[in-house]
Amino acid sequence: MIGSSDRGAEGVELVKLFSRRRTWVAILLLNLLPTTVAVLLAWTGIAPRPGSGPAFLAAVLANGSLFSIAALAIVLPLFLPIAVAVVAGESVAGEAEAGTLRYLLVRPVGRTRLLVRKFGAITTFVLVCVVSVVAVGYVVGRLLLGNAPLSTAMISLSGSALSPAQVAWRSVAAIGFITVSMLGVAAMALFLSTLTDSPQAASLGALAFLIGSSLLLTVDAARPLQPYLPTRYWLSFIDLYRDPILWSNLERGLALQGVYVVVLLAAAWANFATRDITS
């Protein structure tokens, strides 16, 4: 339990994370890719044919606000998880490498508590990343692409019209779903981060896990495994823009991430709580 005398302490990991320039550079780079796509679209006016390319990209020339959703679809497969794996892989191993881990633990910060705080900070980082992509995508889309009035209805993937209010809450739900989708990778990187004193090794390990999963999704022979792969339901967030919303894959996606998070955090705890800190 977190005692009242502990207030303020929970924010320390956030301060450490967001006081680093590298965190902001990661967020900047994350937004650079969709912005580049928007610039190219505005310049050439060539949108992918409907049904091809990242989701929603076909529609953004008409309605620029939709670019916020398109931007999410652009960063989701690779850029966002890389940023998450790097930050989460660094979390414990980075402290070990810098030697600050031993000082945190003798301060004392309980080992379980430290893991919880680290995971909390990573989750916040994911949320900041996703929200920034949506916000930047929206602004860039309005400025560079189709400048349709805000009241314009959006055509859902099912062909019916969605009011701006409906689009707004579905987008909030999408932000939540994508944030949760990243937590499996985050938990994997955090677990690896407790195994090694090298942040690079932890991040690369988490990326290997991710790339392996993406690869298996393309192999027919791996079909029995596919429902359990961590990246399987990531792009299901577009189901939020169907009418009515197609919940099944969204629910499976959330449940699957939940299982990964619980199992991997338990593994991280089992390893870290009894580990000799020799860094």
Next chain:
Amino acid sequence: MRSAPPGSAESAADLTPEVVIHTEGLTKLFAGGVRAVDGIDLEVQRGDVYGFLGANGSGKTTTVRCLLGLVLATSGRIEVLGEAMPRRGASVLPRVGALVEGPAAYGHLSGHRNLVLQDASGRRPQGQLGGGRKDRGDRATEALAQVGLGAVGSRPVRGYSLGMRQRLGLAAALMRQPELLVLDEPTNGLDPQGIREIRELLSALNRTGTTIFLSSHLLAEVEQLCTRIGLLDRGQLVLQEPLARLRAPTGRVVVVSPDAARAAALLGGCVEHRDGERLLVKGAEPAVLNARLVSNGIRVSELGPERRRLEDIVEERTRRRSGEVPR
């Protein structure tokens, strides 16, 4: 050398000295069967400046890490400030300041910011130690001034020299005014001036009641500061005694004289050993011996009771093969 342990006034008051660090059969086996620490029984009393000596690789750092709950002992019992470690770490460690195997800080933050963050990351100490959020900044400023970093506290640690980082590590250990300081090689990387300053700082803290556990391989440092010595050799504690007892006069008298040959002839069988102008005389009282030599017209340039140097004691007790790092 100190004539009486600084804590003696306190311990005289309640007669039974309080044991601050106590281990029984502390053993740590690392993977691969390396016995880094082998059944050591430490005893550090309140008010001690305990010098924990040992060669590189003798197990000092592993012992320190066990005391602080960073490394989990394979067997044995550890009590720090009267409570079992590592089980009671949450209540023991807020009362302990530690410097373990070199300082560490976040390079992109200032020294002051590092101290504040480190303080904020843990539970607020209970009771009179106080030190909540409100005065955190002030305490950090004070700790920086204590170690002589007052002027550079606002600069990023990235630009600190090794000596400055060492001082910052000390400041972090001091910030909550701990009852016990566990310092592993605290003067590493400091210049002679810095070493003296730190020594004075530690003496002053000890006089105000802080118990200090100082692990070091610098005999001179330990000899000047410590009241008790523990000597570690290949994971085993081969010596644990008050420094004053170790360095008590041996009963022999050292005489240095340009007329050594005549002096030796005069004293006859009392001379145990002669080395050039230096004589080692047994069974004599220095003042009487001096009078006897001078009255016989023998010039004396130095005369005094023999005291053993710490270096000799350490050499005698460790069975170290020269030039070899043990395990």
